[in-house]
Amino acid sequence: MDETIAVLASTVARKGKEGLTPTAMPNVGLYKVSQCIGLLPETYRPVVSLILQGEKQLLVGNEVLTYRAGHTFTxxxxxxxxxxxxxxSAERPYLAIRLVLDPxxxxxxxxDMPNGASDADGKGFGVHPADRDLLDAWSRMLRLIDRPDEVRIMAPLLEREIVYRLLRGPQGAVLRQVGAADPKILPIRTAMAVIGESYxxxxxxxxxxQSVGMSCSAFHRRFKAATGMAPLQYQKTxxxxxxxxxxxxxxxxxxSAAFSVGYQSVSQFSREYSRMFGTPPMREIRAVRLD
Incomplete structure (x- = not known):
């Protein structure tokens, strides 16, 4: 497996530019970062990443996830x-492949798979090692970079295979929650969309x-299990x-930043900003402008 990861890493290092590089496969991107840096906060859409070199850390709610070469984040x-x-580093950059998941x-x-029920109270994210079959599917997907005439036919087939391999592995419980019509997960997805649109x-x-047809206690439990955050914490984040x-x-x-995101009190904003990021907003602004 180490040899397969090394070959994949070599391909991404050669074909990828700094940051995220799109490919001819519509949902596939190459990720390359040549220094240890903090990344801007963002909202991940349903996605799976295979890490090939280096190490990354993510804060999701109150949980810290660390993953490295050979790990899949879903x-x-x-x-x-x-x-x-x-x-x-410049000599050994962080390298990964990303697939945006199609619900x-x-x-x-x-x-089409047996035992396909999702865990209604399960996490909506996770990190697991990639197995040999999954790495093989990824290898064939990346070969399409040099075979553009095959992309239209082969990319959708390989995308389905990667999803299939993930569903069969330890990522399956997480991945099943992507299905848009899942009656157990749909209320949480709907609630997240409502909060996100008017945060x-x-x-x-x-x-x-009530709007998603759940009791308050069940909604709170499922929302926190899926996202790692209570609903109000999700909004604050x-x-x-x-x-x-x-x-x-x-x-x-x-x-201005405080008012634009919905805070009515600048002092409350500064306290909560400092608690989350470890530094007051004004100090961060000064540091950026000095750079």
Whole structure:
């Protein structure tokens, strides 16, 4: 397996540019980072990544995930994450392959498999080692980079195979939650979409639970199990991640960032920002502008 990973890493190192490089396969991207850095907060859509070299750390809710070469990270839901590359250099960059998951493909493949019920109270993310069959499917997918005439026919087939291999392995319980029509997961996905679309506005957990046809206690339990966060924490994380993105990439100040993401109190925003990121917003702004 180490040899297969080395071959895949060599391909990504040669074909990938710094950051995320799209490929001729619509859902497949190559990821390359040549230094240890903190990454901007982002919301992961349903995705699977195979790590080929280096090491990365993700904060999802209160859980820290660390993964390295040979590991697969799977996210089944729209998860706000804070990541950093903790092992990378110009000589040995962090390398990974990313596949954006198509819910229709996951649902279709799941229906053809036995024991396809998802865990309603399971996590919507996870890290697991990749097995030989999964690595083999990834190898054949990456060969299509040099065979553009085969992409239209072979890429969809290999995408289905990768999903199939993931469903058969320890990632299966996570991946089954991607299926858009799953009646056990659909209420949580719907609630996440509602919160995500209006995260700057206050809401009551009871009202969200009622809108998706669940009791408040069951909704709270399933939401936290899937995302690693309670519903209000999920909203706060979305707010603070967007505020940090604004502070690091836009010509703005702490007050403007706070109000733009829904805070009514700048002092409360500063406290919660400092608690999450370990530094007050104004200090972070000054550090960025000095750079």
């Amino acid at each position: 996210a089944a839901l729209d998860l706000p994450v804070l990541g950093k590359i903790i092992q990378a 229709d493909i996951v649902s279709d493949v799941t229906l 700057t506005s206050p809401f009551k957990v009871e009202e969200i639970a 979305l707010r603070l991640y967007e505020a940090r993105r604004l502070l690091l990439t836009e010509p703005t100040n702490a007050s």
